[in-house]
Amino acid sequence: MPHVITQACCGDASCVYACPVNCIHPTPDEPDFGLSEMLYIDPSTCVDCGACVSACPVSAIVPGHRLSDEAARFADVNAGHYPEPGPDTARFPVRADWRLPMAPISKPKRLRGATPDELKIAIIGSGPSAMYAADELLKHDQVRITVYERLTQPFGLAHFGVAPDHESTRTIANLFDEVARNPNIRILLNTEVGKDVSLDWIRQTHHAVLWAGGAPTDRPLQIPGIDRTGVQSATSVVGWYNGHPDFALSTPDLGTERAVVIGNGNVALDVARIFTADPERLEHTSIDRTALTALRGSSIREVLVVARRGPEHAAFTLPELIGLVDGPAHVWVDPAELEGVTSEGIEDTTVAAKVDLLLELSRRPKPDEPFIRLSFGYTPQEVLGDDRATGVRFVKTGTDEELVIDAGLVLTAIGYRGRPVPGLPFDDAKGTIANVEGRIVDGDTPLPGLYVTGWIKRGPSGFIGTNKTDSGETVQHLLSDAEAGALPTPKTSPVHS
Template sequence: MPHVITQACCGDASCVYACPVNCIHPTPDEPDFGISEMLYIDPSTCVDCGACVSACPVGAIVPGHRLPEEAARFADVNAGHYPDPAPTETRFPVRTDWRLPMAPIVKPAALGGATPDELRIAIVGSGPSAMYAADELLKHRQVRVTVYERLPEPFGLVRFGVAPDHLSTKTVTDLFNEIARHPNIQILLNTEIGRDVSLDELRSAHHAVLWAGGAPTDRPLQIPGVDREGVQSATSVVGWYNGHPDFAYAAPDLSAERAVVIGNGNVALDVARIFTADTDRLAPTTIDPTALAALRASNLREVVVVARRGPEHAAFTLPELIGLADGPARVWVDPAELSGVDATNIDDPTVAAKVNLLREISQRSKPAEPFIRLSFGLTPVEILGDGHASGVRFVKTGGDEESVIDAGLVLTAIGYRGRPVPGLPFDDEKGTVANVAGRVVENGEAIPGLYVTGWIKRGPTGFIGTNKTDSGETVANLLADAEAGALPRPGTAPVPA
């Protein structure tokens, strides 16, 4: 039986290059790679060799005959991504170049020309994009990498953003720890740019500075009442239950019986799932002990996740929905909210699968409390209350019918946004540092020695592994500039206070 990619897929495509028969798609050079919700194994071409299993950094690939019950749907999800082949056709040719590296990185032997004998690179941030960039840079013997991280622990959103019960996803830290053990890298924790060392000092001490600071702020919800007590961002709650030091005092008010989450991306589902989870199941995870104690005392009986658009436009991914539907979470959809949506008229198989699964959920009995309710087609217009939030007034999207959902806790989850970096040109419309393929630009010209990668480069899109190809592009350009002699010569490295 062929292997199957499951919910934990991080999208870094290591499996693609381990596969000898080209059965895993989309690949990084295919147009839908950047927007795909996961990677998929074609069961008709998989030879069951298992090469992809050891290549996957998060343990997302398993033999089909070993799929646990809660992941059984993923066999169909993988197969459903591929059309039925014609009997005499081979859909994808067998690859002969599958051992090539992930991105068009310059090979160590090719570095020459004006490249210095020791190439000193500063990376700001230690999240996935930073660590993938470090991994590519450290393939070159003359590179020395110093990572500057303002937090007391490394690895960014993998440590402080991934839900504590997604333990498989968090295993990518094993890869990052391996990178961190390389003799040519040092990671300076509790070191903030602008407080302990300036950007100018970094630039004078290194041949290049690669900013990988992510998108650390939320997109604001601009409706009346958003500043009421009992209203906060879902991001702050994620930080709180993951023990992020910036959100140690962001404990949500769990005294109410209902919470409303505005927005329905994966972060919204994560928060709803943690709020309604059996705390005994959370106890062995990486959840912060203070948050666990608060959840044990919670009065929440229902968490309503509300989307402005219909179910066919749901922002959460199919793997996350499967995790809700077939895992320990209790989830429900009002059948009336799916009326008029016909999956047979939807061309995209992933979207059709979401709608079909939502319909299946809607046909189940209403679950025991506490549970999650997924709601669609409602636009928030005001957060109600006298000082403290008491509910949200909605209008039916595209109409004028109003409704109110009573709630004592309201969370906004409408996306992340990058914030300006002092000393770097910022594209306010995109929420990114202005760049072309990772080279920081100002007035159309590249600034020598300055680079970006990750969300601050491309915006808050993709998954953990998407950063691998993104960082590969930036590093390739940095190394090309080094070989061309286009990098500034550093002075003496600063010593953080």
């Protein structure tokens, strides 16, 4: 059986370049790449060479005959993404005159043109977008990088945003550790730009500044009662159980029997899964010990994850749903909510697979407590209660039919948003630093030496690995500007104690 990509897929496309037969898609050059929830191996062209296994930074690729029971469904997912093989049906035909290069081995390269002997670059933030950018920059031996990270630990969401029971996904930090060992990069922890050091000073001491600060705030849910005690963002809960210092005091009220999560992206499913997990299973993960103690005493028996739209518009990814359905979590969908729902006629194979899985869940008996219930087609109107939240009033989307759900804990999970950075132009409509393909612009004018990457560049979309191609685009422009002599000359050298 061919190799299979499983849930941990980070989408950074390292496997694509390792494959000698072009059987992994979509590639970064294909239009679906930025939208795809994972990468897929074509079983009809995979030659089982194993090159992709070595290239994958999160150990997401395994031989088909070694799939665990929990991951077995991914063989069908990979196969289902491709039509039946044949000369006229191949979705990604292999051209005789072209194939991707084998995994590129990066030898240090010299930049040409007007590039200085030492190209000093500052990167603000040390999350995935920052580290992928650093990895690309360090392929050039003139580059010297200083990373400014306000926290006491590096790698951002790779450390503080991945659920503690997704241990394979967390291994992406090993790749970033390797980047950090390069002698031409230094990471200054506990150093906040705008507080400990000014952006103006950084600009004066480097040829270029690459802002990679992410989208650190939640999109607000603007309904009455949202400020009541017992309401908080799912993001704060993720930070709490991952030990993020910003959320040390964000302990959720676990003394209620039901929690409602408004929104149904991957973060919503992560929180629901952790809230209903057996604490003994979490004992052997990286979960914060204080959070684990609190979860041991939790009274939560049900977590209701509510989406405004129908199942065909579910925001969570197919890999995340498969991990939930076939993993240890107890999860259910009320069959009454899926009455008349079918995957027939849905052309997108990923969406169709999600709908089929949800229908499968609806045919299962209601599980033992604590369990997760996925609900669709309800729009929140108000958080009920006096001083504290006691429930949420919904309406069936598109109707006047009301539904009140009792709950003592309400979490919002409707997405992220970037926040303005003093000294940099901000696109308020998009919630991003104003830029064109990574070059920061004021109106239509590029600002010399200023660049951006990650969510604060493109908005909160994609996955950890999506940042690799995103950062690559920005770095390409930065290096092109360096060779053209378009970068400012530092006025002084950066000196740090």
